[in-house]
Every structure is written in structure tokens, then in C-alpha cells.
Amino acid sequence: MIEQEPLVLIIDDEESILDSCSQILLKSKYRVETASDGSSGLQKIRENRPDAVIIDLKMPGISGFDVLENLRSIDPQIMPIVITGFATVDSAVEAMKKGAYDFLPKPFSPDELRIILSRALEHRRLAREAEALRREKKLLEENFITMVSHQLRSPLVVIQQYFEVLLAGMAGAVDEKPREMIRKAGERLQGLLNLINDWLDLARIDKGRLGDKLRAVDLGATLRKLIEFMEPQAKEFHVSLEWDGPSGSAPEVMGDEESLEQVFTNLLSNAIKFNKPQGRVRVSLKEEPEFMTVEIRDTGIGIAREHLPFIFDQFYQISRREGKKMRGSGLGLSIAKKIVEAHNGRIDAASEPGVGTAFSVRLPKAESKRTPD
Amino acid sequence: MAMTPLKILVIDDDPDFQEAVTAILKSASHKVVSALSPAEGKEKVLSEKPDLVLLDIMMDSLFDGYSLCHAIKTSPEFAAVKDTPVIFISAVKELAGSRYQFQSEEQGLTGPDDYIDKPVKPEDLLARIEKLRKK
Numbered sequence: 001m002i003e004q005e006p007l008v009l010i011i012d013d014e015e016s017i018l019d020s021c022s023q024i025l026l027k028s029k030y031r032v033e034t035a036s037d038g039s040s041g042l043q044k045i046r047e048n049r050p051d052a053v054i055i056d057l058k059m060p061g062i063s064g065f066d067v068l069e070n071l072r073s074i075d076p077q078i079m080p081i082v083i084t085g086f087a088t089v090d091s092a093v094e095a096m097k098k099g100a101y102d103f104l105p106k107p108f109s110p111d112e113l114r115i116i117l118s119r120a121l122e123h124r125r126l127a128r129e130a131e132a133l134r135r136e137k138k139l140l141e142e143n144f145i146t147m148v149s150h151q152l153r154s155p156l157v158v159i160q161q162y163f164e165v166l167l168a169g170m171a172g173a174v175d176e177k178p179r180e181m182i183r184k185a186g187e188r189l190q191g192l193l194n195l196i197n198d199w200l201d202l203a204r205i206d207k208g209r210l211g212d213k214l215r216a217v218d219l220g221a222t223l224r225k226l227i228e229f230m231e232p233q234a235k236e237f238h239v240s241l242e243w244d245g246p247s248g249s250a251p252e253v254m255g256d257e258e259s260l261e262q263v264f265t266n267l268l269s270n271a272i273k274f275n276k277p278q279g280r281v282r283v284s285l286k287e288e289p290e291f292m293t294v295e296i297r298d299t300g301i302g303i304a305r306e307h308l309p310f311i312f313d314q315f316y317q318i319s320r321r322e323g324k325k326m327r328g329s330g331l332g333l334s335i336a337k338k339i340v341e342a343h344n345g346r347i348d349a350a351s352e353p354g355v356g357t358a359f360s361v362r363l364p365k366a367e368s369k370r371t372p373d
Numbered sequence: 374m375a376m377t378p379l380k381i382l383v384i385d386d387d388p389d390f391q392e393a394v395t396a397i398l399k400s401a402s403h404k405v406v407s408a409l410s411p412a413e414g415k416e417k418v419l420s421e422k423p424d425l426v427l428l429d430i431m432m433d434s435l436f437d438g439y440s441l442c443h444a445i446k447t448s449p450e451f452a453a454v455k456d457t458p459v460i461f462i463s464a465v466k467e468l469a470g471s472r473y474q475f476q477s478e479e480q481g482l483t484g485p486d487d488y489i490d491k492p493v494k495p496e497d498l499l500a501r502i503e504k505l506r507k508k
């Protein structure tokens with residue numbers, strides 16, 4: 001694509017200004033368009049996408065200020081320069097507040113016009129470069145994460161596959177002792193896979209990828225689905241899951257359903273695993289004026305007070321009773337917290353050792369704009 | 374009643390995975406044909422006419438697996454084998470509660486008869502194959 005000279009649009013109801021400015025700018029090899037009122041000026045902006053616009057503030061009909069405001073919503077990267085006839089500070093300041101890059105008080109010399117314009121265009125060039133770099137960086141990061149993800153997981157998945165085949169005896173009979181060792185190796189491998197998955201989750205959330213994934217989510221439907229999904233695990237641990245929330249639809253929150261499911265699955269899983277036999281897990285969903293609050297309460301072993309402030313820290317793990325191997329990565333809660341906070345929500349934990357723990361997650365309702373404090 | 378062994382085509386670019394899955398399938402007396410690329414897979418579906426296809430969707434580009442499945446099921450070129458059951462194998466992390474959505478549906482492609490995550494549990498894979506046994 002051939003680099004063209006910058007296009008400058010001049011909007012002024014005075015013919016003489018249009019002529020003289022055009023001549024000055026054409027001499028400096030700019031491309032020039034003119035308009036003699038605000039509305040045709042805006043039309044030309046939409047059609048021609050100039051690099052800079054010189055706007056007379058005092059015009060009949062749509063004023064220069066109106067043009068400024070509209071310009072910002074069309075393309076904030078077009079540099080506006082206003083011509084002020086009153087030569088008062090007020091109108092210049094107001095123009096700057098409305099997005100003008102600079103102002104030219106009448107009467108002005110050709111040099112003054114050229115200097116301001118060249119500065120404005122340089123500013124525009126730098127802003128566009130910064131934006132392009134930011135987009136490229138984001139793309140590289142995303143690709144990197146995907147690449148690392150695939151590179152790390154693939155070999156581990158193959159190793160696990162071999163373990164599965166060996167343990168099933170499908171590559172020949174396996175004696176008790178080697179079988180047990182293979183099984184343990186597989187457990188460590190699973191732990192490693194969990195760690196990698198969790199790290200990648202953290203990396204993805206860090207890059208603030210939520211933005212385009214936000215949808216209206218009915219937490220009631222989400223939680224009921226998860227409870228059903230976790231029934232087998234609850235059965236395995238002899239724990240009962242209770243739902244204390246609406247059976248129909250609940251007010252929605254804006255969120256990324258996938259990552260929210262991840263949060264609640266993690267909390268539910270913990271509530272089940274760290275519970276007492278014949279214990280209970282109660283999942284409730286309550287509506288408040290601005291938020292929806294989810295509470296996951298268990299009758300488990302609880303968390304000692306000295307640990308409580310740190311449970312959301314990365315890798316913080318509390319050693320449990322002997323015999324229970326920690327297969328988690330220690331990142332689950334820190335990921336949950338990051339996800340909740342990326343939703344402008346809040347997660348808290350309260351606990352009493354020997355009695356149980358309650359995690360609560362507050363998320364702003366879809367119709368409210370406030371964040372919880 | 375003894376189940377007749379099936380001829381199963383495994384399309385996956387990882388020879389180690391091929392070895393592992395072959396051991397699983399052979400333990401149930403199935404016959405295994407391997408293809409290490411989508412192109413080879415396409416060729417072998419037509420030449421071997423397998424009773425079932427296991428298709429890894431992470432080869433080369435994600436799209437190859439989906440488009441091959443779609444072709445088998447809908448393209449005139451594959452008319453002779455269009456009823457062959459296809460199972461997708463995927464190394465994508467299984468997300469708790471939400472299964473990996475078939476992008477194929479979004480792109481208007483015909484999807485597989487079943488899907489399974491890597492690493493596969495041997496008994497699980499064999500059970501799914503049995504379910505799809507052609508009448």
C-alpha cells in the first residue's frame with residue numbers, strides 16, 4: 001500500500017478561510033478537503049476519514065463543539081484542531097476538554113497553522129503505533145499461552161495413556177508390585193497435569209481475557225447443573241449435596257459461564273473432599289439489591305484461623321490428615337479469586353475448625369453497574 | 374454371543390498414541406489400521422472401509438479432523454462409507470461440568486457420533502465402540 005500524504009479536512013463557514021488554509025496546506029503537500037458547515041463536515045469525515053480536521057468553533061447550524069463531540073465517537077484517532085475567533089481562553093479550554101488536540105486563535109500565520117498541524121499528525125502517528133503494538137503483543141501472548149499449553153500437555157497425555165494401557169493389563173500381565181508403582185507414577189503425573197492446567201488458567205486470566213466473553217448468566221441454572229455433575233464425587237465421599245436456591249430462573253449476572261463454572265466446581269470439590277463422612281454441602285443462591293450471592297457451606301474439617309487469610313494465595317496448601325495425598329496444585333483458590341475479581345465480584349471464606357467452612361461469592365447483577373466494596 | 378471383531382481405523386499423528394490405542398483395541402480382538410495424517414486417513418477410509426473410525430482432532434490444524442468427519446458423512450466422494458461411525462479423540466482439557474463444544478456445529482459441519490478425551494480409559498473406549506457397532 002502506497003503511503004499517502006495526510007488528508008486534512010477544513011470546516012469553516014468563511015470561504016476566505018477555506019481558501020487560504022487550503023492553499024497553505026496544499027503547498028506543504030497535504031491532501032485537502034473542505035466543508036462549509038458542520039453537518040457536511042461530519043459527512044466528509046465519515047466518508048473520507050481524514051487524519052486531521054481543522055474546525056471553526058463559531059459556525060451557524062451545527063457548532064464546532066458539536067462537530068468535536070461527534071468526531072470523537074466516529075474515530076477518536078482523528079486529530080481535531082479548532083480555530084477560535086474569540087481568542088478567549090474559555091472556548092479553547094472547552095474545546096480541549098471535548099477532545100481538541102490544540103487550538104489556533106485567529107488571526108494566525110501560515111507557519112502557525114503548519115506547526116500545529118504537523119504536531120497533531122505526529123501525535124496521531126505515535127498513538128496508532130502504540131495501539132498496533134498493543135494488539136500485536138496481545139496476539140503473541142495468546143499464541144504463546146496456547147503453544148506452551150499444547151507443548152507441555154501433549155507428552156504428558158501420551159505418558160498417561162501408556163500407564164492406562166499398562167494398568168489395564170493390555171500390554172501383558174503386570175504383577176502386583178510394578179502395577180502399584182505404575183499407579184503411583186500415574187498419580188504424580190496427574191498432579192503435574194493439574195498444575196500445568198492451573199498455571200495456564202492463571203496466565204489466561206491475568207491477560208484479562210474476559211472482556212469479549214461476557215454474557216448474561218443464570219447462576220441458578222449453572223449451580224444446579226454443577227451439583228448434578230458432582231453427585232458421583234459426593235457419593236464417593238459419602239457426602240450429601242443440598243440446593244438452597246430458586247428452582248426456576250434467577251436474576252442474571254454478567255459473566256463468562258465457563259470460568260464461573262470453574263470457580264464453583266473448585267469450591268464444591270473442596271467442600272466435598274474436605275468434609276466429614278455423612279457430611280453435608282449446602283449450595284445457596286440469594287438475591288441482594290445489587291448482587292447475587294452464592295454460598296457453599298460444608299460440614300467439614302474447617303480451616304484454622306491462622307491459615308484463613310492466606311488460603312487465596314498461590315500455592316498455599318494446608319497439610320491435611322495423614323494418608324490424604326495432596327494432588328491439587330495449590331492454585332485452585334487463587335484462580336477462583338482471580339476469576340471472581342475479573343467479574344468485579346468478591347469471594348470470602350469463613351470457617352470454624354471441626355465445624356465447617358463457608359465460601360461466599362458475590363457477583364454484580366447484570367442490570368447493576370456497581371462493584372461490591 | 375461372541376461379538377465379531379471390528380476393523381477400526383485410527384487416525385492420529387502420534388505414533389506412540391497409536392501404539393497405546395492399538396494395544397487397547399487388540400485386547401478386545403479388534404483389527405487395527407493406522408493413519409498418521411488426515412490425508413492418509415482420508416485415503417484409508419476409502420480403501421479399507423473400516424467398521425469404525427477413531428479420529429484425533431488435534432492433528433496439524435483443528436479443522437482437518439472436523440472437515441474429514443463432515444466429508445465422510447456428507448460428501449458424495451465418501452458415499453460408500455457414509456454410515457461409518459466416527460469417534461473424535463481430543464487432547465483438549467476436559468472442563469468440569471461443561472463439555473467441549475463442537476465447533477463443528479457452529480461452522481455448519483456434521484459432527485462425530487461420539488467423542489472421548491485423551492488419555493482414554495481403555496474400558497471406556499471399548500464400551501463406546503460397542504455402542505456404535507453398526508447393525
